[in-house]
Amino acid sequence: MAYAPIAVGAVLGLLVLRGLVWIVRYVAADGPMRQSIRQAGRIRRRWKRFAQMAGLSATDRMPTALASLATTDASKQPKPRVLVPTLKVKPDRYGVIARARCLPKVGLEEFQRAAPYIADAWGCTRVSVLPDGPGYVRIRAVRTDPLLTPTEHVPTGEALEELAVWSLGLDEYAQPVAVSLSDVPGVTVAGLPGYGKTSLINRFICDMAPSPAVQFAVADGKVSTTDAGDYADLTDRLFAFVGDDLEEANALFKRLVALREDRSTCLKNVLGVKNVWHSGLSASWPLTVLVIDEAHTYFRDHKGSDRETKRLAALAAENARLVEDLVKKGRSVGILVVLATQKSTGDAIPTFIRDVCPVGLSFAQKTADAAVAALGDDIRNWPDANPVHLQEPSYVGVAVMKQEGRPGFLRIRTPYVPDADAARVATNSTHLTRDPADLLIHVAGQATMRDFLTKRDTGTAA
Template identity: 70%
Template sequence: MEAVTGYESYALPIATALVGLWLLVTVGRYVRADKGTRVSMRQAVRVRWGWVRLARMAGLTVTDKTPSLLAQITAQKDSPPPTPRVLTPKIKVRPDQFGVIVRARTLPQVGLEEYQKSARFLADAWRCTRVSVLPDGPGRVVIRGVRSDPLTTPTRHRPTGRPPADLTRWELGVDEYAAKVCVSLANVPGVTVAGVPGAGKTSGVNKFVCDFAPSAAVQFAGADGKVSQASEGDYADLVKRMFAFCGDDLDEANALFKRLVELRRRRSATIRDVLGVKNMWHVGPSPEWPLTVLIIDEAHTYFREYKGSDPTTKRLAALTAENARLVEDLVKKGRSVGILVILISQKTTGDAIPTFIRDVCPIGLSFAQKTAEAAVAALGEDIRNWPDASPVTLQDPAYVGVAVMAMQGRPGYTRIRTPYVSDADAARVAEDTSHLTADPDLRLDALLHSTSGTATPAPSLTK
């Protein structure tokens, strides 16, 4: 006891020092934070201090009539029964630029459904634009409250120039609750991107190229139907990172598509012998067997149906029909050998992108659209059942860069704010990574030579 008493004189200074250190760290974080995060930090304090009262008013508490163990031990024989306890879920609050993230415990009769029913009350009390409640593991929920709308807050992405840690992960942006949205590219043969001019399609694709360009295990080819040569248009800065590129010339596009179908056939014929698997995604892309991405912008240019009886029109009609057949081959058969096709068009209706190509692309993005028919073509008939998420509602200039897509594991459709990538950043990344550009055909030749000493000839494209 004397030893304990001897330490009492140190207790107050130690406690004071710890409190001072905590205040110093908190003030430092507050000073370094941006303006939005500072507001959220003050909001987080209000959420913590007012939680017990708010939980009782919102019906998120439960009354426990069973006395605690201590009350049972200390209770006298003739004493009145103890007052029932009101249990309040414990919470942890974390602020960020857009609002607060609250992780809460569940209680008997206060589960996920009760939290979701109270979401609108929580939004009003916390002064949030919207609040979502999702499960966070057994006995836990995560409550996301956004004070400012992430969809109308423009964001900018500056590429790091470093190879991505996971080549199957495509980071699109943030949803309406400022949560990161990512999709898996593994076993994905095709992606469609739709939207009116100036809605953000090209910037979204630029981010994709800039993020994956630093990896030698990814190679790009491009076809831009709104330019005549590589020095024009939106991809002029990225051409250095592409092993092949063509403009609106149908003959050049046809030659590019044939070249990639030939690569697909060679890969299909040799994948077991070279990689030891039937599906490239079982081992992942590599510099020797790179993920080959074909970007087709203004895709309707290459698939348009020409009608007429004169020789020129007939020739163009034959070219576009063959282009559709070749791209169909890549989308339907290129998945397992590591070929991904990204098709971009203002409208992905059947006259722009043939349905036998569009409907086998598992990922569909739609930026702003003017008509419900265009939204249905891009996202499917079910978008009619979710009018609040329709891309038709994104025509306001504040929504430039916002896309809609169906996410696996989520009901309905998700609205995503894609970040803007400047032309200067795109040019910088393409210049810095241009030395990584390589023809996948030549890489395959080298790989076959190293494994068997001979290169397998390409199957003929003509029957």
């Protein structure tokens, strides 16, 4: 009994400490976070009652050993116990994330069926329930819609640890969404003008620019000179840039196809592998990204019988053939093509290019056919995610993409990168800009490259 006051004091001390931590955290939080903290407290307090009302409980008719010993009258059995899944709740700016432990007959399916009731009871706009390891489910409840909340991204200016990952933004449950670029030859980005295509690509360049293991070339069909358009602030970080001139674009595409051929010829001898992704990117063998914005400018089929029209038609056809080469053969040597256009129909991006690109995103579209061209026919089976519903101004910056590894599609809020930040990153990383062809000569050696190129030209390369 002498230790009882000490134990009581220790318990009270822990409670006081816990209360102080809660108060400090609450005071330091901003308005949305404070609201989520209060929401999490209400959920914890009401969970046991609500779970039983929502059918998320199980009845245990087997008495515990202690209850059996406490029952002296054999004719009276202990009352069955009502078990409720344990719940741990964590707040964030958008709502709460809860982890619940499953019970017999109260598993993933039961939680998913109860999701609408959970949303109503917790005061949330939507609730997602997913498995979270054996015997657990993860409940994501958002109070404010992340898709309707514009966000900004401020690049750190530091090189990313993982260059093979493209961070896109937040999904409709405010969870980060990223896509792997490892072994990806091409990405298509479609959507109406002004809805976020170029901003998405700008963020990608700004995040990757601080690393010497990534080099960029841009063909922008919206402008004629480097000092105009959306990429003007990033020009210093591009090893090549062309505008809407088809001949200049053709020369750039030929230059990159030549790089692809040279890399293919000496890849195994220089790196010791048949696929650069098996050894990893480096400053001497960087990921070479070709961005083709307003891609239809370079591939459009020109109709007419006059000399100039025929010349443009021939250039467009050759442009399509060259980009097809890059998309179909550039993956293993570290070349990625990003094609952006308003409608990724066959007349804008030839199907023999578009259908080889494994990653596709679409911002707002006007027609169902345009949505199908961008995302595939399966989008018809998911009407709630169809980008034709994103034409409202509040959805500027929201894109749709296929869910990797799961059925259905993701809606993603992509952030805006301020022009000043893009310019800052480009200026600070200008010294990293290199022509990948020059780097290849350096890493392979001039004599070795001459030997490889001679073998390639004579058809004797291994």
